[in-house]
Amino acid sequence: MSLRIRYRLRRGAFRLDVAFEAPMRGITALFGPSGCGKTTLLRAIAGLEVADDGYLALGGEVWEDGARYLPAHRRSVGYVFQEASLFPHLDVRRNLLYGYRRIAPGRRRIDFEQAVSLMDLGDLLARDPLQLSGGERQRVAIARALLTSPALLLMDEPLAALDAGRKEELLPFFERLHERLSLPVLYVSHASDEVARLADHLVLMDAGRVSASGPARELLTRFDLPLAHRQDASSIIEATVRGYDPEWRLATLAFDGGSFVICQEGLAPGRRVRLHILARDVSLTLRHQHDTSILNILPARVEEVSEEGAAQVMVRLAVGEARLLARLTRKSAARLALQAGKPVFAQVKSVALLG
Amino acid sequence: MFGADDLSALLVTLKLAALSTTILLLLGTPLAWWLASTRSRVKIVVDAVVALPLILPPTVMGFYLLIALGPDGPLGRLTQALGGASPAFTFTGLVIGSVVYSLPFVVQPLQDAFAAIGRRPLEVAATLRASPLDRFLTVSLPLARHGYLTALVLGFAHTVGEFGVVLMIGGSIPGETRVLSIAIYDHVEALEYGQAHLLSGVLLALSFLMLLVLYGLKRRYRVARA
Secondary structure (H helix, E strand, O other), X not given: OEEEEEEEEEEOOEEEEEEEEEEXXXXXXXXXXXXXXXXXXXXXXXXXXXXXXXXXXXOOEEEEOOOOEOOHHHOOEEEEOOOOOOOOOOOHHHHHHHHHOOOOHHHOOOOHHHHHHHOOOOOOOOOOHHHOOHHHHHHHHXXXXXXXXXXXXXXXXXXXXXOHHHHHHHHHHHHHHHHHOOOOEEEXXXXXXXXXXXXXXXXXXXXXXXXXXXXXXXXXXXXXXXXXXXXXXXXXXXXXXXXXXXXXXEEEEEEOOEEEEEOOOOOOOOOEEEEEEEHHHEEEEXXXXXXXXXXXXXXXXXXXXXXXXXXXXXXXXXXXXXEEEEEEEHHHXXXXXXXXXXXXXXXXXXXXXXX | OOOHHHHHHHHHHHHXXXXXXXXXXXXHHHHHHXXXXXXXXXXXXXXXXXXXXXXXXXXXXXXXXXXHHOOOOHHHHHXXXXXXXXXXXXXXXXXXXXXXXXXXXXXXXXXXXHHHHOOHHHHHHHHOOOOHHHHHHHHHHHHOHHHHXXXXXXXXXXXXXXXXXXXXXXXXXXXXXXXXXXXXXXXXHOOOHHHHHHHHHHHHHHHHHHHHHHHHHHHHHHHHHO
16 A cells, blocks of 8 residues: 655646655655755645646545546645645634534544644634744644545645744644654655654655655665765664663663663653664764763664765664764774774764654 | 605615626626636736726717617617617616626726635635635635625715716616716706705715725724734
8 A cells, every 4th residue: 555646747947757656654755955846746646736647546546647637625635835824714713623524524533622632722722813823823734634634644844934943843743743643644845854853754856856765764874865965964763662761761762773772751661763863973983982971882884985075974884774874074984994894883972762 | 855856866876886786796706706817818808898997988988888778789689689678778778887887896806805815725725625616605705805895885886976877878767767966967957056965965975984984894804804
């Protein structure tokens, strides 16, 4: 079961020509620079843009092919626009109910109270959209889309119109969405930090084409793709909560290449979590250091080294099945004589827990 | 105070304005909607035709209407073929004339209101499962309400104040086509200044009141939306 998408369309000089598959669960990020066609693609999927040639199938259900075309209001999508676009003539409650009322009661998979509590909107229901902050408006827009019980949730840079503070305020809601709902999400973004934090699957776009598509943890660390060469390059490791040390208040998270300890209370053992590690927070040693403040030291093997400008290199490490990026100076790499296949120890200074 | 003739002129005027405005709102809605959303090149031509009554002398409009509605005109022939009389010098003729004459006063505010809504709210409604008609009724209409208010007041007031076109196609038949503005003209011609004053005063007060209501409501919308 997957989401199969193929579109070809022209708008003036711009051409979109994409074909890819995405999993039917988790967040798939459409990532690429502004103007690469991400939004146009999302609009075509929603039925808001008619392509010259399109194929769209959700699992076994075909929404669009040469013979049929479901109009926008017949597609089971939730669409969250970049600007919240709440109806100005309706208060928050009636905005939320607008789509909910148009779904037959038997087909509803989320009820009003659930959506309100998921997005924490209890105190805002009687307000007018104009009395809300940008972040609040976007939460209403997300809840409004969820209340149509969509089979597919489409989000067009829902954080782009917000300042950094509001962004931070909203991100936990996305992670919650990710955790609690099993519906597939297509998330358009040009911000690599959002993508690293949220995406399970990545579709990289450039100039109207898909340049790569695959699991986020793989694409983030591939040297033939631009993400692994960014200043904020990072890797993702999926781990399981193993236990908690009440004396030092540290949680242990295990994955097949080893384990991490992090300062985090209240993680239930057995829970699956995603860990986000910036390449610049990883250093390498040839011998296991014991007299160091760094707790997270993992045995690894160098897979590939890539020069980054005149003074730096990026190293991709295999840690079990997982991949880790480390950004070092070229001098350090030369001193350690790093090359493919060499066993090393990765010292991880900082680990961020995602969802 | 009011003679029976003057009272009937007032009633004819109000009936004419109410009927013409209703027809204009019904016809104007799809026309304004099309003008606000089309990318067709025909749009500029239609825009210009709709705006013609704004600049044409009413006598010119009236003259052409007289020809069209008369027994040898296309509309006159049509009604005669259907077994009726030609609509020139009838109340029906006046309604047709008023609809043409007041068209821009209704279509333009509606068109501006629809254009101001933009595509986004309708796209949002579509993704929330609203069919095209549903979107129009639950999103476009309520968001264009200030446009409807303007169209209603301007269409009505402008029809009440119509003179030149009525002069050409009306014929001043009491109880049928004799409207206030014509009655005033007749009183002045007959040097009945007292009655001319009275009717003019009524028209002035009515027009002022309607505009007052219009601007008052517009202000309230603006305050409510700010």
